[in-house]
Amino acid sequence: MNAPADPSITADVSDEQRISDEERLFDELIANEQRIEPRDWMPEAYRKTLIRQISQHAHSEIIGMQPEGNWITRAPSLKRKAILMAKVQDEAGHGLYLYSAAQTLGITRDEMMQQLIDGRAKYSSIFNYPTPTWADMGAIGWLVDGAAICNQVPLCRASYGPYGRAMVRVCKEESFHQRQGFEILLTLMQGTEEQRRMAQDAVDRWYWPSLAMFGPPDDRSPNSAQSMAWKIKRFSNDELRQRFVGMLVPQAEILGVTLPDPELRFDEASGRYEMGEIDWDEFFEVLRGNGPCNTERLERRRTAHEDGAWVREAAAEYARRQASASALDEEVA
Numbered sequence: 262m263n264a265p266a267d268p269s270i271t272a273d274v275s276d277e278q279r280i281s282d283e284e285r286l287f288d289e290l291i292a293n294e295q296r297i298e299p300r301d302w303m304p305e306a307y308r309k310t311l312i313r314q315i316s317q318h319a320h321s322e323i324i325g326m327q328p329e330g331n332w333i334t335r336a337p338s339l340k341r342k343a344i345l346m347a348k349v350q351d352e353a354g355h356g357l358y359l360y361s362a363a364q365t366l367g368i369t370r371d372e373m374m375q376q377l378i379d380g381r382a383k384y385s386s387i388f389n390y391p392t393p394t395w396a397d398m399g400a401i402g403w404l405v406d407g408a409a410i411c412n413q414v415p416l417c418r419a420s421y422g423p424y425g426r427a428m429v430r431v432c433k434e435e436s437f438h439q440r441q442g443f444e445i446l447l448t449l450m451q452g453t454e455e456q457r458r459m460a461q462d463a464v465d466r467w468y469w470p471s472l473a474m475f476g477p478p479d480d481r482s483p484n485s486a487q488s489m490a491w492k493i494k495r496f497s498n499d500e501l502r503q504r505f506v507g508m509l510v511p512q513a514e515i516l517g518v519t520l521p522d523p524e525l526r527f528d529e530a531s532g533r534y535e536m537g538e539i540d541w542d543e544f545f546e547v548l549r550g551n552g553p554c555n556t557e558r559l560e561r562r563r564t565a566h567e568d569g570a571w572v573r574e575a576a577a578e579y580a581r582r583q584a585s586a587s588a589l590d591e592e593v594a
C-alpha cells in the first residue's frame with residue numbers, strides 16, 4: 262500500500278498552482294487593457310507600487326493646499342477669493358478620493374497620514390516652494406496644474422480601477438484650475454508694468470520646478486519601466502515633460518510671458534523640444550527635505566492633524582452612537 266500523500270506537500274503544490282493561475286489571469290487582464298479591481302489577485306509588488314504612488318499623490322494634494330491657502334485671505338477681490346477657496350477645496354477632495362483609492366489596497370488612512378507627518382512619505386517636490394506674490398496663484402494654476410493635467414490624463418487609464426476612476430474626476434477639476442491660473446496671468450499681463458513684471462517673475466520661479474514635477478529623467482527613474490509594464494504609468498517622465506513644454510509654448514505666446522530657458526527650441530528633425538538642463542541636484546535636495554519650505558509645510562500639516570484630533574474623535578463617537586441606535590431600531594422592528 263502506498264503511504265498517504267503528505268497533506269502539507271499537496272497543499273503547497275495546489276497553492277503554487279493557484280498562484281500561477283491567478284498570476285496568469287492578472288497578466289491577461291493587463292495585456293487586454295482590462296482593469297484590476299480590489300477583489301482581484303495582484304502581485305505584492307504591484308500592490309506596493311500603487312500604495313506608494315497613490316498615497317504620495319494624495320499627500321501632494323493635501324500639502325498642495327498650503328501654498329495657495331496662503332493667499333485666500335489676501336486675494337485681490339471677492340470673486341478671486343471665492344474661486345481660490347473653491348480650488349483649494351477641490352484639492353482636499355482630490356486627496357480624499359486618492360486616500361480612499363489607496364485604502365482599497367489594504368492600507369489605512371491613519372497609516373498613510375502617520376507616514377506623512379513623520380516625514381517618511383514623499384509628496385510632490387513642487388509644494389516646497391514659496392508663494393510670495395498674487396501672481397504665484399496664476400503661475401501655480403497655469404504651470405503646476407498644467408503639469409498635473411499632462412501627468413494625470415494618462416493615469417485615467419491606469420490599470421488599477423479605483424485609481425483610474427478617481428483620476429477622471431480629478432482631471433476635470435484640474436483643467437478648470439489650469440484655466441483659472443492662465444486667466445490670472447492674462448489679467449496681470451494686460452495690467453500695469455508692475456503687474457506684468459510680477460507675472461513674469463512668478464513664471465520665472467515656477468517654470469523649472471514645474472518641469473521637475475514629472476520626476477527624474479528616464480535613465481534615472483528606477484520605477485518607470487515596471488510601472489509602465491503594469492500599465493500604471495502610460496508614458497515615461499521625459500515623454501510627459503516634452504508634451505508639457507509643447508503645451509506651454511503657444512500659451513506663453515498668448516500670455517506674452519517668456520519661458521526662462523534660453524536653450525528651448527523645437528527640433529524639426531527629431532520632432533522634440535530641446536531644452537536646458539533641469540537642476541537635478543536641487544530636485545534631489547528638495548526630495549531629501551531640504552527645499553525652501555519643506556519644514557514649514559510638514560510642521561503645518563502636523564499641527565493641523567493634532568488640532569483636528571477632537572473632530573476625528575467626535576465624528577467617530579457620533580458614528581458609533583448612530584450605529585448602535587440603528588442596531589437597536591432593527592432589534593425593535
Ligand code: BYC
Pocket residue numbers: 313314317318319321322325326352383384385386387405406408409412473474475476477481482483484485488494498548
Ligand atoms: N516629487 O522612479 P520615479 C498636483 C520620486 S499633485 C517628489 O520616476 P515614479 C496638484 C518618486 O516617488 C501632483 N518625489 O518614480 C495638487 C520615486 O521615489 P520613491 C502630484 C518625486 O513613481 C494641488 C523617485 O523620485 N502628482 O498636481 O515612477 C494643487 C524616483 O522617481 C517626484 C502625482 O503624484 C516629485 N516631483 O514616477 C495643484 C502624480 N518625482 O517613491 C496641483 C502621480 C519623482 O521610489 N505620480 N519622485 O521613494 C506619478 O505620476 C509618479 O509617481 C511620478 C514619479 C511621475 C511623480
